[in-house]
Amino acid sequence: MILRVKGNINRYYIQTLSMIFFPGASFPEDEQPGPMVPELYLSLENSESGYRAVCDCSLDGASAHAEKELSLEGLDDERCRKLVVGDAVISALGDLMEYRPSWGILTGVRPSKVATEMLNRGISKTRTKKTLVSEYFVFPKKASLATEVAINEQAVLSRNSKNDFSLYISIPFCPSRCAYCSFVSYTSKRFLSLIPDYVDRVCVDLRRVMAEAKLLGLNLRTVYFGGGTPTILEPSQMRQILSVLNETLEGKIPDEFTYESGRPDTITEEKLKILRDFGVKRISVNPQTLCQDVLDGIGRHHTVEDFYRAYAMARDVGIEIINTDLIAGLPGDNFKKFSASVDGIIALNPENVTVHTFCVKRSAAINQEEGIYSMRGGDVGKCVDYSQIKLQQSGYIPYYMYRQKNTVGNFENVGFAKPGLEGKYNIYMMEEVHSILAVGAGAVSKFVRLPETSQDKPVIRRYFNSKYPYEYLDRENCDGLIEELRKFYKEYPL
Ligand code: SF4
Known part of the structure; x- marks a missing residue:
C-alpha cells in the first residue's frame, strides 16, 4: 500500500488504521502505483482551535476524500491529533471500501482500557459509552460491551x-x-x-x-x-x-x-x-x-x-x-x-x-x-x-x-x-x-x-x-530471572 503522511502524526498509527480495511497490508517506501495497490495521503495541520486532518485515498480508479477538524478543548494535544486523524482516515477509507469497522478507530489498544480511563476520571457509564461512539466511532453495542467489561474488571481489581x-x-x-x-x-x-x-x-x-x-x-x-x-x-x-x-x-x-x-x-x-x-x-x-x-x-x-x-x-x-x-x-x-x-x-x-x-x-x-x-x-x-x-x-x-x-x-x-x-x-x-x-x-x-x-x-x-x-x-539455571527480579524490587521497594 502506498502511504504518504504529512504533519505531526505517527506513521505507524495510520498503518494500523489502514490495516483495518486492508488486512495484512505492507507499506514499503518504494511501492509503485498499480492495479489493486491502495493509496492513502494524509495531512495534519493546525486549525484555529485545534487540528485539521485531510485524507485522500484511492483504489483501482475509485477514490474518496475526507476533511475533519477537532478543537483542543478538553483534550490533550496528542489525543486531539489522534482523534482527528482517525476520523479522517476511517471516513475516507470507509467511503472507499463501503465498510464501517465496529471498533472504529480503536486499534492497538484494549477498548476496555479506554473505557476504564474514562470511568476512573469520574465520567459516568452512559457518558463513557457515548464518548466511545462519538469520538472513537465505535458501534453502540461494542461501546456497551467495552464499558461493561471495564466495570466488571474493576470489581476484581479493587x-x-x-x-x-x-x-x-x-x-x-x-x-x-x-x-x-x-x-x-x-x-x-x-x-x-x-x-x-x-x-x-x-x-x-x-x-x-x-x-x-x-x-x-x-x-x-x-x-x-x-x-x-x-x-x-x-x-x-x-x-x-x-x-x-x-x-x-x-x-x-x-x-x-x-x-x-x-x-x-x-x-x-x-x-x-x-x-x-x-x-x-x-x-x-x-x-x-x-x-x-x-x-x-x-x-x-x-x-x-x-x-x-x-x-x-x-x-x-x-x-x-x-x-x-x-x-x-x-x-x-x-x-x-x-x-x-x-x-x-x-x-x-x-x-x-x-x-x-x-x-x-x-x-x-x-x-x-x-x-x-x-x-x-x-x-x-x-x-x-x-x-x-x-x-x-x-x-x-x-x-x-x-x-x-x-x-x-x-x-x-x-x-x-x-x-x-x-x-x-x-x-x-x-x-x-x-x-x-x-x-x-x-x-x-x-x-x-x-x-x-x-x-x-x-x-x-x-x-x-x-x-x-x-x-x-x-540454560543451566534461572539466575537471569532471579537477578532481574531482585534488581526491580531494589529499585522499586514494596
Ligand atoms: S496450543 Fe492449543 S491450538 Fe496449539 S496445538 Fe496445542 S491445543 Fe492446538
Whole structure:
C-alpha cells in the first residue's frame, strides 16, 4: 500500500488504521502505483482551535476524500491529533471500501482500557459509552460491551494490592498440532521426549522463584498452568510439579488456581483427581466448536464426544470452575452451527465461557488457504453478537476482553463468567496490575510497580525465558530471572 503522511502524526498509527480495511497490508517506501495497490495521503495541520486532518485515498480508479477538524478543548494535544486523524482516515477509507469497522478507530489498544480511563476520571457509564461512539466511532453495542467489561474488571481489581503477584507455569507441549495454531508448542515424538527433563527443570526453577518471592515479601494471589496443553503430562509428572508447588506454598491457598487442560483428548479421571487433590479450582476444557465436521477441518485430533466426556468427568470429580473456549469464524463453520455450539455450551452451565474470534497467524498451516481473512467477516459478526447476547441472557457477565491482529472481521475475544467466578489471573495479566513471575519455556515475567498518584504511570519490566524447551533446558539455571527480579524490587521497594 502506498502511504504518504504529512504533519505531526505517527506513521505507524495510520498503518494500523489502514490495516483495518486492508488486512495484512505492507507499506514499503518504494511501492509503485498499480492495479489493486491502495493509496492513502494524509495531512495534519493546525486549525484555529485545534487540528485539521485531510485524507485522500484511492483504489483501482475509485477514490474518496475526507476533511475533519477537532478543537483542543478538553483534550490533550496528542489525543486531539489522534482523534482527528482517525476520523479522517476511517471516513475516507470507509467511503472507499463501503465498510464501517465496529471498533472504529480503536486499534492497538484494549477498548476496555479506554473505557476504564474514562470511568476512573469520574465520567459516568452512559457518558463513557457515548464518548466511545462519538469520538472513537465505535458501534453502540461494542461501546456497551467495552464499558461493561471495564466495570466488571474493576470489581476484581479493587481487591489487588501492591505486593501481590501471580505465578505462571508454562507447559509448551501438545499431543498434536491443530492446523490453525501458531503457538510455539512441541508436538513431535522427539520433542515430547524432553518432557521428563523439562518437568525436573521446572521444579527446580519453581522452588527458586517462590523462595525469592517470599524473601521479597510478595504475596501470591493466583497460580496459572498454561500451555500448550498442561494435561499432556503423565499423572506422575503432574504430581511431581504440583507437590513442589504445594511445598513452596507452605499451606497458603491462592485465591485462584488454574490448570489449563484444553484438549479433551488428554484429560483422564486420574489426572482430574490429582488436580482436585492438589487444590486446583479452575480448569478449561475446550471444544472450540460442538460441530464434528468443523473440528475435523481444523485438525484438532479429538471428537465432540471426547469433549462431553471430559467435561462430565471434571464435573463428577468436583472441579469447582470449568472454562470452555469457543471460536467464532472457524473455517467450515457458519451461523447455524456456531449458534448451536453456543446453545450446547450454555446447556452444560459452565462457570466460564470464553468466545474467541478466529485468528490465523503467519506460521499456522491453515494460513495457506485462500479467503480465511475477511474484513467484513461474513456472518462472523452475527455469530459474535449471538454469543454475547445469549450468554448475557443466560446470567454470564463479560469480564475480560482483548483484540488481536488478523482476526476475521476484526472482532474481539471475550471472557464471560457467572458473577463472582471471573478468571482473575486473566484480568491481572491483561491489566498489568501486579507482577507475574513465570517459570518454563516461552514464559514471560512482568515486574510491575503501580503508580503512586493518578499523574504517574506504572513501571513495567519484562523478562523473557528461553523460547523453546530445548533452549530452556540448555540454560543451566534461572539466575537471569532471579537477578532481574531482585534488581526491580531494589529499585522499586514494596
Ligand atoms: S491445543 Fe492449543 S496450543 Fe496445542 S496445538 Fe492446538 S491450538 Fe496449539
